Amino acid sequence: MSTPTTPVPEAPFTIGAPEFAADPLSHYAWLREHAPLARTRLEYGPVSQPIWVLSRYRDCRAMLTDPRLPRSPVGGSAMTAGLPEHLRLLSTESLIMKDEPEHKRLRTLVSKPFTPKMTAKLGERVRELAVERLDALADHDVVDLRQDFALPIPYTVIADMVGVGETDRSRFRSGVTALLSDRGAEDWDTQVRDLVAFTRDLVARKHADPGDDILTGLIHAEEDGDRLSEDEIVSMVFTLVVAGYETTYNLITNAVVTLLDHPEQRDRLQQAPDDDALWRSAIEEIVRYAGPVGGTKPATAAEDIDWDGRTIPAGASVLPLLGSANRDPEAFDAPDRFDITRSPNHHLGFGYGPHFCLGANLARLEARIAVQVLLTRRPRLSLAVPRDELTLETMPLWTRYDELPVRLG
Structure with a gap:
């Protein structure tokens, strides 16, 4: 006779619905308790799907390393064999959707070009771009910091990393913008197909004429005679765009909002512009407290799973609520307090385990340098609208502001 399990309760709200988006922290607290x-x-928009969610820190962390909860859907590539090329590259070919051992193979190869020398070069480029953007805005009193500062920096860094020349940047930007937009948009398929074609052409050009960029590094990355296929390289460019661009500009924006909300913490940073350890700690706390990503890609239960006396059925889509985990009082002292000196700070803002965010170090680097330059050069920065007029995009489990009007001072 099988042991009966406790029924899994149904939450009295929908993730992504307006009432949830208006106050996610209260809903997270209800779930944890x-x-x-x-x-x-x-x-999300017209789409609604059943989902099983975990909200406590210890459960989210455990789930992210549980082999019974793979990213790939049950049935694997057979389920997506008929997908158009651009959708296949965004799904079954994506590193984000791979499981072991294929995930480890790809991650090992992809990490090859990210040498300390390349990282240092990227840091110098971020500082240069931040200064350039502020110089370009010198005659403006009020600007949209998201659009005019936070967004151009990581976009340019990604374009540099991929080795996109000046004459191709407009086309690349159009494709990137489409890639990160609503898939229901009228020209989404056309734009993303064009981005695939452009990237394949760029790969061919880098084969013939290698450059000092990450794309060339991916082409030549090798481990025990193994190399990335062209499909894997194209898919990896898409992954870098999502991990190194979308997350980063929202992190920069969220960092500024959070520091303006906590002037005493902001003052402490401004008084220590060269305290690298304090700035690194501040970025970690911003990721925990106001990180842009509140959940990962759903996993699929490969079998019936006993989870603390409750059963997650095989085939269920399971989502760890990282935004909830990062406010769990069992894991963090006074979790609703923003403290740039918090230590330890083992947040899950970039995930955990084998799928820890590929772009985490790049996002940290760009956010730290961009905000440091901003607060050093514009110490009297302030909101140009009342705080309650800032609005968030309607993206479930994302904290992304529509715009950030500020006075540069």
Whole structure:
């Protein structure tokens, strides 16, 4: 006779619905207390799907290393064999959707070009771009910091990393913008197909004429005679765009909002512009407290799983709520307090385990340098609108501001 399990409760709200988006922290607190494993729905525009969610830190961390909860859907590539090329490269070919041992193979190869020398070069480029952007805005009193400062820096860094020349930047930007936009947009397929074609052409050009860039490094990366295929390289460019661009400009924006909300913490940073350890600690706390990503890609239960006396059925989509885990009082002292000196700070803002965010170090680097330059050169920076007029994009489990009007001072 099988041992009966406790029924899994259903949350009285939908992830991504307006009432959830208006106050996610209260909903996270309810889940942690009443239903740490819960059934609900994930809503994005017209799409709504059943989802199982974990909200406590220890559960989210455990899930992210549990082999019973793979990223690839049950059935694997057979389920997506008929997908168009651009959708295949974004799904089954993506590093984000791979499981072991294929994930480890790809990650090992992809890490080859990210040498300390290359990282130092990227840091210098970020500082140069931050200064350039502020110089370009010198005659402006009020600007949209998201659009005019936070967004151009990581976009240019990614274009540099991929080795996109000046004459191709407009086309690349159009494709990147489409890639990160709503897939329901009228020209989404056309734009992303064009980005695939452009990237394949760029790979061919880098084969013939190698450059000092990450794309050339990916082409020549080798481990025990193994190399990335062209499909894997193209898919990896897409992954770098998402991990190194989308996350980063939102992190920069969120950092500025958070520091303006906490002037005493901001003052402490401004008084220590050369305290590298303090700045690094501040960025980690910003990721924990106001990170842009509140959840990972859902995993799929490969079998019935006993989770603390409750059963997650085979085939269920399971989502760790990282934004909730990072506010769990069992894992963090006074989790609702923003403290740039918090230590230890083992947040899950970039995930955990084998799928720890590929672009985490780049995002940290860019956010730290960009905000450091901004606060050093514009110490009287302030909001240009009342705080309650700042609005968030309607993206479930993302904290992304529509715009950030500021007075540069």
